Amino acid sequence: xxxxxxxxxxxxxxxxxxxxxxxxxxxxxxxxxxxxxxxxxxxxxxxxxxxxxxxxxxxxxxxxxxxxxxxxxxxxxxxxxxxxxxxxxxxxxxxxxxxxxxxxxxxxxxxxxxxxxxxxxxxxxxxxxxxxxxxxxxxxxxxxxx
Numbered sequence: 001x002x003x004x005x006x007x008x009x010x011x012x013x014x015x016x017x018x019x020x021x022x023x024x025x026x027x028x029x030x031x032x033x034x035x036x037x038x039x040x041x042x043x044x045x046x047x048x049x050x051x052x053x054x055x056x057x058x059x060x061x062x063x064x065x066x067x068x069x070x071x072x073x074x075x076x077x078x079x080x081x082x083x084x085x086x087x088x089x090x091x092x093x094x095x096x097x098x099x100x101x102x103x104x105x106x107x108x109x110x111x112x113x114x115x116x117x118x119x120x121x122x123x124x125x126x127x128x129x130x131x132x133x134x135x136x137x138x139x140x141x142x143x144x145x146x
Contacts, residue, residue: 023048023091024056035064036109043088043097044109050079062099063111066143075144080136082115085125091095095136098122102131113139 026048034057040046047065050056053076056063059065062082069077080094085105097115101124107113112131116122122133140146 007030021050021052021054021083023050023079024058026058031058033058033064035059035068038108042108044083044085046083047094048081048091049077051076052078061108061111062113062115063107063109066139066145069140069145071086084117085114086116086121092117095104097136100126100131101134102126104129104131108131
């Protein structure tokens with residue numbers, strides 16, 4: 001009977017670990033974009049959403065993620081993540097990020113869209129590359145998500 005208790009505790013532990021809401025690592029060069037099916041290779045522009053149920057969807061570019069949001073109930077998304085242009089491969093909270101659209105910085109799907117963890121970094125890169133800065137809400141409006 002004691003071993004049954006151990007199994008129950010182990011099962012509960014696996015259930016709790018399996019239900020956590022967190023991003024999944026992106027396997028650059030092999031994971032495909034959920035929106036356009038292209039292979040994700042660009043560490044500066046990839047993105048990801050994680051639903052309230054913990055399911056992760058990976059994208060090769062922020063523009064793919066934002067366009068995907070038009071097809072789903074945004075309320076079902078817990079995490080909106082984008083790679084920080086200044087720290088390739090590092091996912092940041094897209095809701096807190098500053099975005100730059102600059103013809104001098106190409107992105108995988110041709111929208112010239114990059115994410116930055118701080119407005120200061122974005123302003124610095126924008127000053128060198130021209131373009132326009134957007135908050136998360138402004139970006140959603142530009143892409144007609146809301």
